[in-house]
Amino acid sequence: MSSSTTASGPASTAEATPLSLCAREPRVPADRLVAEMVPPPRFDSVRFDTYVPDPNQPSQTDAVTVLDAFAAGLGGAHPAGGPGGTRRRWFARKPPAPTGPRGVYLDGGYGVGKTHLLASLWHATPAAPEQKAFGTFVELTNLVGALGFQQTVETLGGHRLLCIDEFELDDPGDTVLVSSLLGRLVDRGVALAATSNTLPGKLGEGRFAAADFLREIQGLSARFRPLRIDGEDYRHRGLPEAPAPYSDEAVTRAAYATEGASLDDFPGLLDHLASVHPSRYGALTEGVRAVCLTDVVPVPDQSTALRLVVLADRLYDREVPVLASGVPFDRLFGDEMLNGGYRKKYFRAISRLTALARDAKGLVTP
Numbered sequence: 001m002s003s004s005t006t007a008s009g010p011a012s013t014a015e016a017t018p019l020s021l022c023a024r025e026p027r028v029p030a031d032r033l034v035a036e037m038v039p040p041p042r043f044d045s046v047r048f049d050t051y052v053p054d055p056n057q058p059s060q061t062d063a064v065t066v067l068d069a070f071a072a073g074l075g076g077a078h079p080a081g082g083p084g085g086t087r088r089r090w091f092a093r094k095p096p097a098p099t100g101p102r103g104v105y106l107d108g109g110y111g112v113g114k115t116h117l118l119a120s121l122w123h124a125t126p127a128a129p130e131q132k133a134f135g136t137f138v139e140l141t142n143l144v145g146a147l148g149f150q151q152t153v154e155t156l157g158g159h160r161l162l163c164i165d166e167f168e169l170d171d172p173g174d175t176v177l178v179s180s181l182l183g184r185l186v187d188r189g190v191a192l193a194a195t196s197n198t199l200p201g202k203l204g205e206g207r208f209a210a211a212d213f214l215r216e217i218q219g220l221s222a223r224f225r226p227l228r229i230d231g232e233d234y235r236h237r238g239l240p241e242a243p244a245p246y247s248d249e250a251v252t253r254a255a256y257a258t259e260g261a262s263l264d265d266f267p268g269l270l271d272h273l274a275s276v277h278p279s280r281y282g283a284l285t286e287g288v289r290a291v292c293l294t295d296v297v298p299v300p301d302q303s304t305a306l307r308l309v310v311l312a313d314r315l316y317d318r319e320v321p322v323l324a325s326g327v328p329f330d331r332l333f334g335d336e337m338l339n340g341g342y343r344k345k346y347f348r349a350i351s352r353l354t355a356l357a358r359d360a361k362g363l364v365t366p
Helices: 030-035 058-072 114-124 137-147 149-156 172-187 211-221 248-257 266-273 278-284 302-317 343-363
Strands: 103-108 132-136 161-165 191-196 225-229 261-265 290-296 322-326
Touching: 030 137, 058 103, 058 114, 058 191, 058 225, 103 114, 114 132, 114 161, 114 191, 132 137, 137 149, 137 161, 137 172, 137 278, 149 172, 172 191, 248 261, 248 290, 248 322, 261 266, 266 290, 266 302, 278 302, 290 343, 302 343, 322 343
Parallel strands: 103 191, 103 225, 132 161, 161 191, 261 290, 290 322
Antiparallel strands: none
């Protein structure tokens, strides 16, 4: 699969003062959290007909067919009644809960185009933008934290569709929270769609073993129809190797020569990420046209690694090139991490950062 979107690349100037991500402490109000629940900039223009299935992977073509039909089936009146589905007369009978899966779950490896398909589903669903929402798992949990559980139900309960990208469970408490939220939304007629690198019946396997947690996973699994999408990582299929890391001097020179670039020491940036909630990493990178990092070193621990994964996702969503010195991105995570329960997250981050490093090649002058 390949996406039709490409990074345009930042403009260069004779001299510019680079920004610093470490100097930023973004604050995101609750109303902005809701307003920004749309596909990220990289996926503004994607559609089902811009998804290019791998001819050797029939599951990719099948997924487009199923999702296109799913989107078409979301037209007409909201299942809960009325334009938003949340307003009923006090004497009206509560509508029966929908039977069977009220959602689709896109499962597959990194780089097979799951986010492209999820965003295409959002675009294809015949509803006004304010009646459909798109966000990552961490953005959804943060919305609950900002609005409260019941207000989140009221805010999203009138939607026709909720798309959740990167539905990967890191915390059993978040799992219980989101499982409860999705159950309430399904009862109100909201259709669900999600992506992950693991089938919903296997989420959390190998990470947590508490009986209550497993029960929540099983209940969540029943809400989705899984769609398996096979294939290799399109971000690197038939493309040249990413450039080797540059020197500190070359990265610094490029940062000063590129309008809107940021320049940070990698260990210092990792420390700063610990003080910023992951749901704000998008705001952290707002307006940044290239990220320049010096002294990239292997990530020291799993908590830091998971934060870096979220940052890599937000940079990739926004098509921000990444220019770096130090170790190559495929050496960011140690063998223990790459063989552990979060290995698919780490491989996705390597894939995305490598693609962004390739995009940054033009920032360096010979």
